[in-house]
Amino acid sequence: MxxxxxxxxxxxxxxxxxxxxxxxxxxxxxxxxxxxxxxxxxxxxxxxxxxxxxxxxxxxxxxxxxxxxxxxxxxxxxxxxxxxxxxxxxxxxxxxxxxxxxxxxxxxxxxxxxxxxxxxxxxxxxxxxxxxxxxxxxxxxxxxxxxxxxxxxxxxxxxxxxxxTGDVMFDAINLFKNKAETKSSILDLLNIDKKHYILSTIHRAENTNDINRLSNIIEALNSSDENIILPLHPRTKKFIKDYNLHLSDRIKIIDPVGYLDMIKLMNNSKKIVTDSGGIQKEAYFLEVPCITMRDETEWVETVNNGWNTLVGCDKEKIKNSILNFNPTTEPINVFGNGNAADIISEIIS
Incomplete structure (x- = not known):
């Protein structure tokens, strides 16, 4: 075929x-x-x-x-x-x-x-x-x-x-997590220690294209006492410049990174603050608390199971979640067994 x-x-x-x-x-x-x-x-x-x-x-x-x-x-x-x-x-x-x-x-x-x-x-x-x-x-x-x-x-x-079939991104995490831990040197390059930083990403148009939403997000991140690593999407970087927004010294902007470096950054962060759909899931698979800067999510299971919280662009909610959001239960396996690619291939055959 x-x-x-x-x-x-x-x-x-x-x-x-x-x-x-x-x-x-x-x-x-x-x-x-x-x-x-x-x-x-x-x-x-x-x-x-x-x-x-x-x-x-x-x-x-x-x-x-x-x-x-x-x-x-x-x-x-x-x-x-x-x-x-x-x-x-x-x-x-x-x-x-x-x-x-x-x-x-x-x-x-x-x-x-x-x-x-x-x-x-x-x-x-x-x-x-x-x-x-x-x-x-x-x-x-x-x-x-x-x-x-x-x-x-x-x-x-x-x-x-x-x-x-389950989620193919669960397959990918299982395939590359160990390789990321051994091959990626991103923590050394950034001079950061495991579990001593927050990882954040911002790229979704509803946040970047709206000066009020993006300003609120940046102000919330600026007000945090945590060290924040921010791989910055080219489009987001443009809007931050266009809106004349400034980031605190605790926020370290880096260029977008490859998948192995990103897994290493996610897996060793204290928490993740994002508007990405995929990263919500990856955080869940890696058992890292996720704070999602959206008003809704398609990955409702991550919220229902207590490992993801929706904060929109509300400054106080973002700040409070960075301080206090700490899941107390084990993530429930709702996305298959990590063999989605095998099942998809068999069905197609």
């Missing part, structure tokens, strides 16, 4: 690292990188560290408004699909690359498989929510990470072709 896999952003590279090696044992895979994440720190290093096969095609779309990105992807992907004539198209997550990959396949009557299907934040103002809903309704095979996702799809009338 010939399978085209479409990826374009950091979380998708991580998921592909777990799945592609399994697929290639029995099938021909054509890997397309849309170039949605194009910075070397957010793209090239992931292919090297995670030993992902070199893409057969790199569209080099780059940054831009949603219409520009998605439109250019549609044009390029259609040409490749018509040339390669795949039996299936595999997409991941909820980015513009996900939607473009699924939409072109659906128009050409090629079956779509969606890994990480069924997630819902129930906030349709989020581009990610729009992308994941549309992709799910275009897909023939929906590989979901949890029972919550199964129920979300059922509520929308989707029950056929739904498989609860």
């Amino acid at each position: 010939k399978i085209i896999t479409v990826i374009g952003a950091r979380p998708q590279f991580i998921k592909a690292a777990a799945v592609s090696n399994k697929l290639r044992q029995n099938h021909e895979e054509i890997l397309i990188h849309t170039g949605q994440h194009y910075d070397s720190n957010m793209s090239d290093i992931f292919f090297e560290e995670l030993e992902i096969p070199k893409p057969n095609y790199n569209l080099k779309i780059g940054s831009g408004n949603h219409g520009y990105q998605t439109g250019n992807m549609l044009i390029s992907l259609e040409e490749i699909y018509l040339k390669e004539k795949p039996d299936m198209v595999l997409v991941y997550g909820d980015t513009n690359s996900t939607l473009a990959g699924a939409l072109v396949a659906s128009k050409l009557l090629i079956p779509v498989s969606h890994v990480e299907a069924g997630l819902r934040s129930f906030n349709k103002n989020m581009p990610e929510e729009q992308n994941r809903i549309l992709t799910d309704h275009l897909s023939k095979y929906l590989f979901v990470p949890s029972e919550t996702a199964v129920n979300n799809l059922k509520a929308e009338g989707i029950s056929e072709g739904v498989y609860n």
